[in-house]
Amino acid sequence: MEQAPAQQEVRIAAGSSNAAGGTPASAPAPAQQEGAKSRKPANTRFKQQQLPAWQPMLTARSVLPFLVAIGLAFIPIGIALYLSASNVVEVITEYTDCMAPNKEPCSNETYIQPNCVCEMHVYLDRHMGGPVFMYYAMENFFQNHRKYVKSRDDNQLMGEWNDPNSGKLPSTDCAPFDKIGSEGNYQAYLPCGAIANSLFNDSIQLFYSANNTKIPVHLEKTDIAWNSDRRVKFQNPNVTDKTLKEIMESRKLISPKNWQVPLWNLDNQTNSNNGLQNEDLIVWMRTAAFPSFRKLYRRINHTDEQFKDGLKPGNYTFLINYNYPVKGFEGKKFVVLSSVSWIGGRNIFLGVAYMTVGSICIVLALVFFLIHIKFGKKCRDYDNCRCLYHNVNNIWLPESGCLYDYEASRMSMMSDIAREFTVYDDTKTKGPTEVSVGKQNNYTGASKYKQLQNQIEETGHENNSANGVVHGESEIETLQLNLLHEAGKEGDEQFQKSGGDGQQTADDKLDVAVLRETASQNEIRARKRMTLPLVTNGQPVLVD
Known part of the structure; x- marks a missing residue:
């Protein structure tokens, strides 16, 4: 820590000299000519290109219904125009x-x-x-x-x-x-x-x-x-x-x-x-x-x-x-x-044009739909998609090769932890920090951890046995329990520090950011090896 100022001084000294012209650091920069107009754009959102913009994301889910809607609207209009012009x-x-x-x-x-x-x-x-x-x-x-x-x-x-x-x-x-x-x-x-x-x-x-x-x-x-x-x-x-x-x-x-x-x-x-x-x-x-x-x-x-x-x-x-x-x-x-007629004289071009555009939209929608079905990416190709599950002998199994929604899983578990161990802090008023464990929920972090541990052990072993996989102390269960264990352990420490009354001072407040970062890193390491969905009572936990 004491060497930092010296290093900073060295960097400043090195950057103060002009390598190209050899101008010393103490030499002042050449003054701008009086009356010369600056070519620098004005500091406005428009000239600095900081205006808000919107760009549509063209996906199969948005384009195909649009093409079908255009086709279904244009074809009847074209038929009506054509028949009206033909009656002239x-x-x-x-x-x-x-x-x-x-x-x-x-x-x-x-x-x-x-x-x-x-x-x-x-x-x-x-x-x-x-x-x-x-x-x-x-x-x-x-x-x-x-x-x-x-x-x-x-x-x-x-x-x-x-x-x-x-x-x-x-x-x-x-x-x-x-x-x-x-x-x-x-x-x-x-x-x-x-x-x-x-x-x-x-x-x-x-x-x-x-x-x-x-x-x-x-x-x-x-x-x-x-x-x-x-x-x-x-x-x-x-x-x-x-x-x-x-x-x-x-x-x-x-x-x-x-x-x-x-x-x-x-x-x-x-x-x-x-x-x-x-x-x-x-x-x-x-x-x-x-x-x-x-x-x-x-x-x-x-x-x-x-x-x-x-x-x-x-x-x-x-x-x-x-x-x-x-x-x-x-x-x-x-x-x-x-x-x-109601559209004027005899001119079938407008009706033919509407029918042509509508037919082209319908054909394109069909072609794009077939291409999407045959060559489009499936859910299993993404790391953050929602897996599809099917029931086999009253057991919910994921689609073959489908990866679990890791990000959604992490956010879901973190939200569960945050609901039990969230700290509401008011740093402006320096008031007391409320910890929602212990006194309000009638159980400590350790008891919550024990409850979740029993639930995961039961459902995890049932899922492994149903799929013919014997993990014993599986990596999934271990990593998930470690995550909850750290949260519960940290919550217990803070609970004991607050004296068991659910209150603590601003100086003793819980650093929730550190707790969540630790849990997040554990989950990132864990999700790379997860191949089975998190299940509860035999049902998969689906998170949109």
Whole structure:
């Protein structure tokens, strides 16, 4: 003990010198430059990476039920979605090469004869319950091109109709579909941009054929666009003393060059459906994400007596004013009649996706279960698992090769000992320490030890004889009794020291930590040789 300071001084002296540079211990460390920022992270739990974290332990017991639950939930949902989508009635008719009355395809005459009219006949083989919608569909039309999507002026669409000669020109994103003319004599397109310039302008009518008579099916042009688009994103100027035509002429605004109908006359039947609030224009301006898409064109008016429940089976005719060319980009055009379900139109993908994911989860659960049964670790492979026991001739025997739960056994025995020899100490108040032996339990540590010794001797010999093993004074019994003996002996000494009255002072308190450490070390040495479970009255002691 006296040499410790000297050794400490030697270590301090040796560590005070710099081996690399030979700097003496007395030399001060170089001072940091003033104003230099420290790169040391702040002493916070976040920057010191001391935040609490949770990581799931993926075991067979947790993963397999999860996979089964996902499968059992997804498969019924997928079946419901698939059946709902399958009940939707849909008729798709391509009219890209629709024939004019002169037997020439309208696709070849669009630029020569803009008002080519053709008819497409379809047969509806079953009732199409309402509500029924009409769509136009296109293929190979890339509305998702970056420059095409950006080619618009949102301020203009929201009602800012400015004279281009006043210094407020349309957005440059609209170029080259923004303006015409020279400086001082500009005319701006309204709406500007490539999206508006390529507005779909075919007109389609529907007729029902009955007894060689064509009965028109009334179509609604309104309530086909999103409410948010109609109320916020597309607005006409708030001017009440002028018409849309007069406003555009006074501010030198013109309709896009590829339009056949001016902006103020897009709907000659409903005055409120003109200008930038025309719903056909609003639907078209919402660009599609894929080159093949469909957009809502009309709603079937179910107020007619003949079509109040939807479209009845029979022959129908589409009368089409063919104005929109698609041959230039190898596109195709379709007209679609469709009913809807609670999930929307006919789309079986969602149902198939749910059923596929559910089936995969069930298959994976089965595969993982078989792998776990065949290759998974058994209880006997662990030192701290709970052994399985089976009854043979009224004798409980452990599973073949299964090791005893050593840690649980040690904790169980220590808890039993602690209940009999625990010391409740209050070091703050320096009050008396209570020993729960002797006076309170009416027996000393020695008597408790004797009681446990008799019990273990009886049950241990019965278990050894039943298994055909003759241990005599077996190692198991001896080590277990030694453990209890030490605890009992220590308890008796402390009991005698306290004068037999169950009280002792703080200065004389029992050092429970030493007692438990001694018992723990004995048990660690003992458990390596234990091959039989601790039994009581012929029953194994199972500790979870």
